[in-house]
Amino acid sequence: MRFLLSILALLTLAPAALAQEKGPLVLAAASLQEAMTDAADAWGRGGHERPRLSFAASSALARQIAAGGRADLFVSADADWMDDIQKRGLVVAGTRAVLARNQLVVVSRPGLPRVASTKGAALGRILGGGALAMADPDSVPAGKYGREALTRLGAWQAVAPRVVRAENVRAALALVERGAAPYGIVYATDARAAQGVRIAGAFPPRSHAPIVYPIARLTAGTSPEAEGFRRFLLSRAGQAILARRGFAAR
Structure with missing residues (x-):
């Protein structure tokens, strides 16, 4: 009986011990x-x-x-x-x-025009009728930084109708990687980790809060x-x- 109780005790403790590991x-x-x-x-x-x-x-x-x-x-x-x-x-x-x-950048598929300036309507003109992939600017940090930068640079009104909102910054990057959006706004580290995209432009550090x-x-x-x-x-x-x-x- 004592042996059985010992076995039961060990079995009872096992899940807790495994959790601690x-x-x-x-x-x-x-x-x-x-x-x-x-x-x-x-x-x-x-x-x-x-x-x-x-x-x-x-x-x-x-x-x-x-x-x-x-x-x-x-x-x-x-x-x-x-x-x-x-x-x-x-x-x-x-x-x-x-x-x-981190830093905030614009990424694109290779072969597309670089974004020499993110000021005014320059980015809007480059986009043409294409989409701009961003993490949701209402809640996700990368999107919030992006909207802040575009607003300060006077470009948000030009690009807002073309923004495709993604659930996070990697989802926005994936849209560019797959060719679903010609351009996207992500962190510099995301661009570095990506396949088949390049940095097409960078935002001035003072255009948004420090990342x-x-x-x-x-x-x-x-x-x-x-x-x-x-x-x-x-x-x-x-x-x-x-x-x-x-x-x-x-």
């Missing part, structure tokens, strides 16, 4: 796919449980967290969505930091390695991994 769950902006995968691999090679990664638009991830979704770390592509969950009390105090920075990626631990997190992985990403080694994928230092 899983690496931290990281919710990260879609534009971080390659860089965060590289960092997770490096962390795993160091003898740690490899982090589990989930990528989507920062807006979708923040809403998931606000709705009670459990995760250990959140990396947003802008400060606004991190502000949103922090105001809800869902961020561990003292763990928020800027992880990396920063804040990282923070979440109060719903349970992984004992979450803080260690956060610190690794912010370390010299972690920053070098991000730099190899084109992200600017924090």
Whole structure:
């Protein structure tokens, strides 16, 4: 009887033990796919449980967290969505930091005219009747940065009717890769990771708010390695991994 009780106890504890062995769950902006995968691999090679990664638009991830979704770390592509969950009390105090920075560019299929200027109606004239792929400018950071830049440069009214809204920046990039849109607005790191597209133009840095990626631990997190992985990403080694994928230092 005592033997059977011991077996039952082990079976009861097994799921909890297995859960503890899983690496931290990281919710990260879609534009971080390659860089965060590289960092997770490096962390795993160091003898740690490899982090589990989930990528989507920062807006979708923040809403998931606000709705009670459990995760250990959140990396947003802008400060606004991190502000949103922090105001809800869902961020561990003292763990928020800027992880990396990025640039905003126009991409196109090879052979199309370059965008020498994003001012006024120049981009509208180049587009002609073609589409401009963007992440949703109402909620997704890449789209918000894009609309802000085009508005400041006086080009938004000219291009707004031709904007094709995508659920995230990688979906916008895919539209250009597949030829569904001749041009798109994405981050420089997305263009670097893409196949069959080129950078056709770049936005002046002062045309939009600085593109920063804040990282923070979440109060719903349970992984004992979450803080260690956060610190690794912010370390010299972690920053070098991000730099190899084109992200600017924090």
